[in-house]
Amino acid sequence: MVHAVRKLAAEFGDDPNRIMLKVDFSNAFNMVDRTEMLKRVQDVFPGLYKWTEYCYSQPAHLWLGDMLLASMAGVQQGDPLGPLLFSLVLHPLVEKIAREFPDLDLNVWYLDDGTIIGHKDDVHKVFLLIQEEGPRLGLHLNVQKNEIWWPNRAGDDPFPAGVVRVENSGVKLLGAPIGTRQYTTKFVTKKLEALRKVCEKLEAVDDAQIEFGLFRGCLAYNKINHLLRTCPPDVIGPAVKLFDDHFQEILEKILRVPCLPEAVWEHASLPTRYSGLGVTQTKTVAGPAYIGSRAHTRAGVFPAQGGPC
Numbered sequence: 001m002v003h004a005v006r007k008l009a010a011e012f013g014d015d016p017n018r019i020m021l022k023v024d025f026s027n028a029f030n031m032v033d034r035t036e037m038l039k040r041v042q043d044v045f046p047g048l049y050k051w052t053e054y055c056y057s058q059p060a061h062l063w064l065g066d067m068l069l070a071s072m073a074g075v076q077q078g079d080p081l082g083p084l085l086f087s088l089v090l091h092p093l094v095e096k097i098a099r100e101f102p103d104l105d106l107n108v109w110y111l112d113d114g115t116i117i118g119h120k121d122d123v124h125k126v127f128l129l130i131q132e133e134g135p136r137l138g139l140h141l142n143v144q145k146n147e148i149w150w151p152n153r154a155g156d157d158p159f160p161a162g163v164v165r166v167e168n169s170g171v172k173l174l175g176a177p178i179g180t181r182q183y184t185t186k187f188v189t190k191k192l193e194a195l196r197k198v199c200e201k202l203e204a205v206d207d208a209q210i211e212f213g214l215f216r217g218c219l220a221y222n223k224i225n226h227l228l229r230t231c232p233p234d235v236i237g238p239a240v241k242l243f244d245d246h247f248q249e250i251l252e253k254i255l256r257v258p259c260l261p262e263a264v265w266e267h268a269s270l271p272t273r274y275s276g277l278g279v280t281q282t283k284t285v286a287g288p289a290y291i292g293s294r295a296h297t298r299a300g301v302f303p304a305q306g307g308p309c
Contacts, residue, residue, distance in 0.1 A: 001108050002176045002230045004301045013151030021123050023114030024145035030074035032089050033138035040088040089137050124158040176230035188239040199250050211254045221280040229293035233286045243282045
């Protein structure tokens, strides 16, 4: 989805009549209609029907203090089948959008996060269709959290006033920034600041072994892996050095070494099988991560013009 939107924005960003709609439902997983869900399971995955019926045909009992609440809608949190069951209910709506609006540039969904790109009038009609058809499925648009964006969005648009108008400079899509270099740099800088605040808490652990385990396992390059896979290296180049400087600084604090010599830092970034510490440097993986992601998703970026993905 991120690569497809980035590609369309680069190709057609100068067209003010195009627009992107980010769809957001209210509490989608908890409100999806169970009757429709069971019907779809029976139609598409009959082998799963008896188990799904056993789990969802009767209200689940939830307790709030001494008060008993009957859970009668949505999928249960923690249910491994939850995403599949939700998608089964959503899928006919996605297909209907594709049939009725074949000229859309993009109609893709990651569970309840939908991204629609096309002529602003067509995209507005899709918005109205979802608003009309969604409630019978238990899918209610959260208008105040729906967003519209385009690099050259200008003039009036037909969307309700409550829909968020994102600045032309850029938009956040599934955790990735899409837009100008300035917007991307600002986005990445905020992510680095948030990471710094978390890493500052490591010092309170006061145990180098545990600190290092937490840092390498949870707070190093893997924390920005998604960012590296979805942002072109030339756009986030300056941020790459900032992240590496940050990782080196944290490692110095964990090892209680005031300043690691550059040669030692390079050695530390090697895998443990090469006698390193396995603290991967961002600069060594940024390019391969992005190229690998683009190559892996190339065939699926545009499956069929206007078709659902």
